[in-house]
Amino acid sequence: MNNMPHRNLFLALLLSWLTTFAFANDDGEFLPVNEAFQVSAVDAGNHVHFTFTIADGYYLYKHRFGFEPTAGTPGELGEPVYQQAAEWKDDPIFGQVEVFYSSVDVYVPVLAADDGFIEIDAHYQGCADKGLCYIPQTYTNMYQIDVDAAAPDINPEPGKPRPESTKSTDLDAESPSVFPAEAPLWSEKRPNPGQITQSSTDLDADDALSLETFLSQNGLFSIIGMFFLIGIGLTFTPCVLPMVPILSGIIVGQGTDLSRRKAAALSITYVLGMAVTYAILGVVAGLTGAKLQVAMQNPTVLFSFAAVFVVLSFSMFGFYELQLPSGIQNRLNSISQRQQGGTYIGVAIIGVLSALVVSPCVSAPLAGALLYIGQSGDWVLGGLALLALGLGMGAPLIAIGVTGANILPKAGGWMDNVKGLFGVMLLAVALWLV
Numbered sequence: 001m002n003n004m005p006h007r008n009l010f011l012a013l014l015l016s017w018l019t020t021f022a023f024a025n026d027d028g029e030f031l032p033v034n035e036a037f038q039v040s041a042v043d044a045g046n047h048v049h050f051t052f053t054i055a056d057g058y059y060l061y062k063h064r065f066g067f068e069p070t071a072g073t074p075g076e077l078g079e080p081v082y083q084q085a086a087e088w089k090d091d092p093i094f095g096q097v098e099v100f101y102s103s104v105d106v107y108v109p110v111l112a113a114d115d116g117f118i119e120i121d122a123h124y125q126g127c128a129d130k131g132l133c134y135i136p137q138t139y140t141n142m143y144q145i146d147v148d149a150a151a152p153d154i155n156p157e158p159g160k161p162r163p164e165s166t167k168s169t170d171l172d173a174e175s176p177s178v179f180p181a182e183a184p185l186w187s188e189k190r191p192n193p194g195q196i197t198q199s200s201t202d203l204d205a206d207d208a209l210s211l212e213t214f215l216s217q218n219g220l221f222s223i224i225g226m227f228f229l230i231g232i233g234l235t236f237t238p239c240v241l242p243m244v245p246i247l248s249g250i251i252v253g254q255g256t257d258l259s260r261r262k263a264a265a266l267s268i269t270y271v272l273g274m275a276v277t278y279a280i281l282g283v284v285a286g287l288t289g290a291k292l293q294v295a296m297q298n299p300t301v302l303f304s305f306a307a308v309f310v311v312l313s314f315s316m317f318g319f320y321e322l323q324l325p326s327g328i329q330n331r332l333n334s335i336s337q338r339q340q341g342g343t344y345i346g347v348a349i350i351g352v353l354s355a356l357v358v359s360p361c362v363s364a365p366l367a368g369a370l371l372y373i374g375q376s377g378d379w380v381l382g383g384l385a386l387l388a389l390g391l392g393m394g395a396p397l398i399a400i401g402v403t404g405a406n407i408l409p410k411a412g413g414w415m416d417n418v419k420g421l422f423g424v425m426l427l428a429v430a431l432w433l434v
Contacts, residue, residue, distance in 0.1 A: 022284060029130065030128055030130070030132045030190060030412060031058070031128075032095060033053055033134045033135075034054045035055065035136075035139060036054070036058045036126065036128070036134065037052060037054055037055070037058065037060060037112070037124065037126050037137070038052070038053040039051070039052055039053075039122065039139040040053075040126075041120075041122070041141055041143070042137070042143075043143040043144050043145055044107070045145075045146055045149035046109060046110055046145060046146055046147050046148070046149045047107045047108060047109050047110065048107070048108045048120060048143050048145070049105065049106075049107055050105065050106040050107075050108065050122055050139075051066075051103065051105050051106075052100070052103060052104045052105075052106070052124065054100060054101060054102055054103055054104070054126070055365065055374070056102075056128045056219070057128055057130065058101075058127065058128050058129070059089065059099040059100060059101050059126055059127060059129070060099060060100045060104065060124055060125070060126040061091075061094065061097060061098075061099055061124075061125055061126060061127075061168075062082070062086045062097070062098040062099060062100060063094075063097060063098065064123070064124060064125040064126075064136065065080065065106065065122075065123065065124050066121075066122075066123035066124075067080055067106075067108045067120060067121070067122050068120070068121055068123075069119065069120060070119040070120065070121050070140055071121075073114075073119045073120075074109040074112070074113075074114040074118075075108065075111075075112050075113045075114060075118040075119075075120075076110075076112040077108055077110060077111065077120070078108070078109035078110075078111050079109070080106050080108045081106070081107045081108075081109075082100075082104060082105070082106055083104070083105035083106070083107065084100060084104045084105065085101060085102065086098035086104075087099055087100070087101060088163055091127070092131070096163070099126075106122075108120070108122075110143075110145045110147055111147065113145040113147055113149060115330040116144055116145055116146065116147075117142060117143065117144055117145065118142070118143055118145055119140065119142045119143075120140070120141060120143065121138050121139070121140050122138065122139040122140075122141075123136060123137070123138050124136070124137055124139070125137065140201065150245075171241055180365060200266065220381065220384070223381065223382050224385055224388045225388070227369070227385040227386065227388040227389045227392065228388040228389065228392040229390060229392060230369075230392065231388065231390060231391060231392020231394075231395070232392040232393070232395055232396075233391040234389075234392070234393055235390075235393050235395070235396050235431055237394070244335070251378055264398065265348065267394075267397045267398045268398055269348050270348070270394070271390070271391060271393075271394025271395075271397055271399060272348070272394075273349065273352045273391050274350040274352065274393070274394055275387050275389075275390025275391045275393075275394060276352075276387065276390070277352045277385075277390070278385070278386040278387060278389055278390035279383045279384070279386050279387035281370060281386055282369075282370070282373055282379075282381075282382035282383045282384070282385055282387065282389075283379045283382055283383040284379075284382075284384030285369075285370040285373045285374040285375065285379075285382050285386075286373055286378050286379030286380070286381060286382030286383065287379045287382075369386065369389065373385060373386070378382050
């Protein structure tokens with residue numbers, strides 16, 4: 001592998017890049033999305049009155065608002081009316097667009113409701129002036145509506161003119177509709193408390209730029225289960241499976257009087273050391289999410305990430321191998337070999353080091369998982385997902401510790417098919433990104 005230094009450095013550079021972003025972002029500069037944008041809503045006769053309170057230095061896009069009945073809820077809504085006039089802003093992502101600062105009140109007419117109740121999804125998205133853009137959010141709540149009630153007395157004030165010196169954009173410039181400053185007070189009937197979730201419905205084509213939208217459509221346990229199955233699958237690749245019995249012998253210290261219970265305990269210790277190391281990488285990747293979310297809204301960056309997944313997939317097809325440089329691998333292997341097999345501390349250290357010395361069959365899927373989790377911006381999800389990945393990879397070792405190595409399938413050409421399957425999965429992610 002010494003003739004491929006640039007390829008071998010790829011994963012090391014990628015992990016270093018993720019780590020740098022994580023610690024650069026962990027400075028409390030940006031507010032959590034639920035603090036940057038606070039939402040409340042009340043039913044107001046035949047309208048629903050939404051209030052979006054916006055923190056200083058943050059803004060909401062007018063064209064990113066969307067209001068619709070929750071899926072499966074009968075009802076019909078009219079066009080929303082904005083009480084405050086929007087400001088024109090030269091936005092780094094969308095160009096010249098209308099945005100709201102400080103606060104905005106939106107009145108949404110309800111044209112039809114089943115039995116006087118309707119559940120509404122309010123979609124919105126905003127950014128910070130310093131450069132962070134949050135993923136689309138959804139506020140869901142149930143309202144009691146009288147569709148036959150009189151409509152509010154609406155006297156729209158003129159919106160702010162669009163600057164003539166700015167370049168045109170593809171966004172349709174909406175004519176701002178507003179309510180008078182002295183809006184009437186309405187009764188506050190709220191059968192169910194409002195809930196804010198990551199947006200799982202496409203407001204327009206821009207939502208396709210967010211991997212988090214996909215993650216939000218799946219429950220936490222299903223995502224963790226998926227990573228656990230991926231970990232098991234990685235065990236049955238030609239780089240890993242033949243090493244499992246050998247590694248099991250190293251773990252137990254090749255002792256002749258070792259009980260099955262202690263062998264299982266040592267195997268679990270090794271797996272936990274490996275899985276916790278992966279979990280730490282997942283947390284680091286998740287902490288990079290805010291900066292990655294900004295980048296992933298740029299089509300150029302999006303295509304670049306897709307190209308990275310294509311490169312990773314080709315390594316799984318056998319065109320080349322991605323792994324740590326041989327010098328780093330040799331140093332880590334030397335430290336690992338100095339640990340005493342058969343002791344819990346030594347086995348735990350071996351587990352940690354084995355996670356760092358990733359094999360060519362594991363490096364590409366691991367790098368892809370780190371990119372995937374990093375864009376989600378959820379360090380809890382990242383830690384749990386990669387913990388599950390490590391536990392899945394260690395499941396065969398635990399099985400050997402309990403029952404012996406004879407339960408493993410024999411190595412053969414079928415393992416190349418498993419490796420190729422992961423290559424296809426990485427290609428699918430690349431196609432999905434573009």
